[in-house]
Amino acid sequence: MRIPVSWLAEHLELPEDTSIDTLTEAFVRIGLEVEEVTRLTPVTGPLVVGRVAEIEELTEFKKPIRYCQVEVGKSETGEQQTRGIVCGATNFSAGSLVVVALPGTILPGDFEITARKTYGRTSEGMICSARELGIGEDHDGILVLPPGSADPGTPANEIVGLDDSVIELAITPDRGYCFSVRGLARELSNAFDVPFGDPANRAIPDDDRPSRNVRIEDETACSRFVFRRLTGVDPTAPTPWWMQRRLALAGIRSLSLPVDVTNYVMLEFGQPLHAWDAAKLSGDVVVRRAAAGESLVTLDGVERELDPDDIVICDDSGPVSLAGVMGGSSTEIGQDTNDVLLEAANWEPAGISRMIRRHRLPSEAGKRFERGVDPAVAAVAAERAARLLVDYGEATISAGRTDVGQPSQPAPVTMPLALPDQVAGVRYERGVTAKRLTQIGCRIEVGTSDDGVGVVTALPPSWRPDLTQPADLVEEVLRLEGYHTIPSIVPSAPTGSGLSAGQRRERAVSRALAHDGYVEVLPFPFIGEATLESLGITEDDPRRRALRALNALESDRALLSTTLLPGLLDSLQRNVSRGRRDLALFHIGQVVLPGPEQPSVPELGVEQRPSDEQLAALHAALPAQPRHVGVVLAGQRERSGWWGAGRDAEWSDAVRAARLVADTAGVPLSVSAGDKAPWHPGRCAALEVDGAVVGYAGELHPKVVEALELPKRTCAMELDLDALPVTDDRPAPDISAYPPVRLDVALVVDEEVPAADLAEALRSGGGELVEDIRLFDVFTGEQLGADKKSLAFALRLRAPDRTLTQQEATEVRDSAVAAADQRFGAVLRG
Known part of the structure; x- marks a missing residue:
């Protein structure tokens, strides 16, 4: 989540000397990971607003090259100064307001602009893109300012907003509400203990007449669906520069006013919106699961086979939108669209997550829906987007509003007032638990249990569905009080007996x-x-x-x-x-x-020790x-x-x-x-x-x-x-100082007799004087007879207290052979 600091500060009463480092430390302190901080440093040198007066297309080159005459301000005598600038972008026309870096300007990355000859012309500066100014990643075209936003020659640093900073945060799945300016500003207000102005606190006109009839057939898939209709929308109206700039700093490219407005409100409230061409819808709108065999051509022009688990929005013609993921091409807003339906809905997070992976369609909207969106803000977000289109797109809001569905309300959670103190091992000041739970949006009631213990009952806000048990409330109190306030005491290691x-x-x-x-x-x-x-x-x-x-x-x-x-x-x-x-x-x-x-496996709770x-x-x-x-x-x-x-x-x-x-x-x-x-x-x-x-x-x-x-x-x-049995006290091997006696024995046995079993018979028959037995030869042949084999073993004999005589060694060998004969009918090979 990328967000400009100026947008956050708009909803907070921060001290004037609050630095970007202080904000970063505050985010980290309350448990949000800061991935990157981008400081937009003002460009040094003559960076001005310019008006394109004339464009000459240079057709002798393989790629589009234009030689532009750009007005860059008046001279001391009052005459308009014009500079010739070579540019390869084609997203502007004569009369467009652009940002011009004149010779002597140093852009981010220590890139100095000079007058130079290129493509057979002398270019006296550069027309800049958002990426070249360091305020975004868009490099497909140059930055075009809205008409009338400034006069040629006006210094562009302040207009472009190069004195801002951007913070990029890694939002964990349980903090879906932080994918918005509203959520992040609330977190900062808690970190600094300063007032917070909730942008969702807006009056909504009462109007029970529906903008369009909507029927929700699967209430588990969609808990709330809002439509707001506008007529007379000018889809070609320019997006105001302040909105373009904020979207660019947040990493979103400006496309058109209706699209930009829906993206802007999504970043502001965390509620994704979708704009429909109302004239292309036929009949009532139905929210349901897809039927087997149905398909939908989405906005990217791809025909997608629908799964029965997919959530779709349909009209009389069938599916027209993949809910919460991507709209259908049949209802797409075009250049001639002037009748618009704004949709703000609340979808099942797990269902949206499966659809995103099934169709491989990740998006900013899907990222928010699969983490959970505040169902209470849908109507406010639709009204906010409608007002912006009225202000900048010459639209008129039609009477009536569709608002169907009943979102489930969070259940109250009760816990002992002293539970955070017990978990952290810290005695917090009186009233800290109630204060922190109120700050995160809970409505609380403090009372006493039957056994006289102080308890607090908290009703979580609609944007915090993750608060379901006392442990969640404890985490919020400890997080806002600061994990650094919990002492780190390393327990003393008990003495052990080493490895088992x-x-x-x-x-x-x-x-x-x-x-x-x-x-x-x-x-x-x-x-x-x-x-x-x-x-x-x-x-x-x-x-x-x-x-x-x-x-x-x-x-x-x-x-x-x-x-x-x-x-x-x-x-x-x-x-x-x-x-x-x-x-x-x-x-x-x-x-x-x-x-x-x-x-x-039995399910055990965590509220007490299992019996x-x-x-x-x-x-x-x-x-x-x-x-x-x-x-x-x-x-x-x-x-x-x-x-x-x-x-x-x-x-x-x-x-x-x-x-x-x-x-x-x-x-x-x-x-x-x-x-x-x-x-x-x-x-x-x-x-x-x-x-x-x-x-x-x-x-x-x-x-x-x-x-x-x-x-x-x-x-x-x-x-x-x-x-294997554990023999912890294994005796050391006995080592004899007396020489061994080596004897070879070749025995003829049936072919199915295992060599290991025969060796074991020799060992048991030979007794304690047999130190080692090794098989060194296996032989089969006609001279042995059918189904017979010869196994030759090397016997090593040794006594621990004397040198064995030849007679003793012979007796051991004969005893071993006799045991083999008794068990397997073994015969000495001649």
Whole structure:
């Protein structure tokens, strides 16, 4: 919201020495963010009003160039001085009053004007646009002053208003009333404790006769609709310069008198207006929702298909306006329009917001409607615009006024008088609460509750629909008293015991994965149904019972993550698309796993502390939220180079990552064959701790890889970190000073026997002297027999207190082989 300071000061009794810095500080103090302050510094040098006496069109150039004779004032002898000036703008004619910078003038930006030869002519100055003078952004044409506003040669600094300043503010959605001079001036009056002259306090003539019959079929869409009719309007009448200037400083381009008047009143009152050509309307006017299949050609010439949720204004021919967003071309005011209907309505904010986004039609009017417009000001705004058209457009106000609809009134709010003091921790002076609530427009009644406590009942004004509960009133009191008056007391930090065992384990796992070459990523925490389907997760899988966010950041990803894989694979895909080939990523994060019959979350108030029963119900309604650790791998796990060929990542690397997590956590991990989407059924490992499955690792299914456009043979692992028992007091490993004994054992077993299970049998049979078992060879062939395979293991044996003899080592090996034979029928390979 851009607004000139002079316009604000018109409604306030500010001290004469109030500076722009003081105003800026006041806005910030009462909670409004100031984005930019533009000081319009007077132009130095001979900046004067000029009258264009003659125009010569230079047709020998590709673009329009005009050589103008401009009267710039009388000389000492009384003769009119004329200067020849080259100009490329075409929005003026002979007789127009313009602003001329004569040689020696320095415009904003230290741009000095000199006489120079250009386009075959000598230009003795420059005809200025609004942007060149620093009073607006319009550079499509030069600044044309209204006829009779000044004589040629008159200094232009004061006429143009270059001694003003412009403040640009960022208005939050709950402060829709601040999108107007009326609202901002009221806020400043509260900040300075000075009287405020409300521009909406205007008398409206009583007249119950309608200007045109209007019927509101959907009262939720439109709470009030006002028509005011004018005849004899001159649409070609010039807009007065003072209005043009204010619109330009507010960032709005002057177009025509009817349009400028509606824009001016919108900035003044915050009530958007729309001007209709009354002669182009047929029959009664109806406000309703659009019907299926209806369309409307809007003022920008685009035919728009209407949605049944759209709010439209119709006559006998059908929709003629997209309510609150853009009018229709069929009722547009043209050069021959002299019968005008001024519309001031109040629309449903949510409906207008949806229409703006649906049709991609943002506007200054829509910006105000979707934040809420004061319904009480509609008739006043229409009357103000009508009077301006009478004064400057030779219009006549017709008898009668249409005013239909019943806006809802704000509900009164009651709170203890001392509540602001309690919230802020400050003892305010007596009467502060009543004073501040009155300043913002509330009508108040002070009384006593049944238990003898002083209370205040406030009826919010029509422009403050956001005041609905005691906390809102408290905020207003604290805001106007100044947040800087609330002491900032930092509480002393209680002594703690440091990180918990679970936190220390999580950090240790994160460091271990990073040391092993994995890079941590922070993926988007929400997923979509399409992603779960592409991962091959079936409907009966618990991971499909995802909770949906009520106000999702992205409509196609509105589910709370039940698995870390979608986010990790998305990060992998994004890196691959940017040229990265060899990737190893990990993430430790929270997933949300609701039960099959998840109870609903109870709604708790904020007026008092919830009871123990309410808190218990709240905790019971929360779904399980365990922390998982996941990794994804693609490309080469060991890169190639001068040292030799590399090695592609494979399923065993994902299993190794799981073992690394378990080893870091200090718990034994068992690995067995598994089958779980989205992994490849034949290359998937189930991860078990104490007999319970805590995760899966392996190579992703080829269909998943294809659906997500991932690199071939992408591998992944996901493990429930919270399912691992916390071993806070893990013993240090025993280190023996005695040498190990290494033995190799090759066993022939059935082809379906997992190598991990066979290794576990060898370990249990060998006993405590088995320090390590490693599979180093797998062999199949005709000499072994059908459906047979040979698994070769390297056993490392060691005793903590002695050097093992050959006989002891042989006994350990035989015991281990016997255990494997007993469980799987394993036979030593000859």
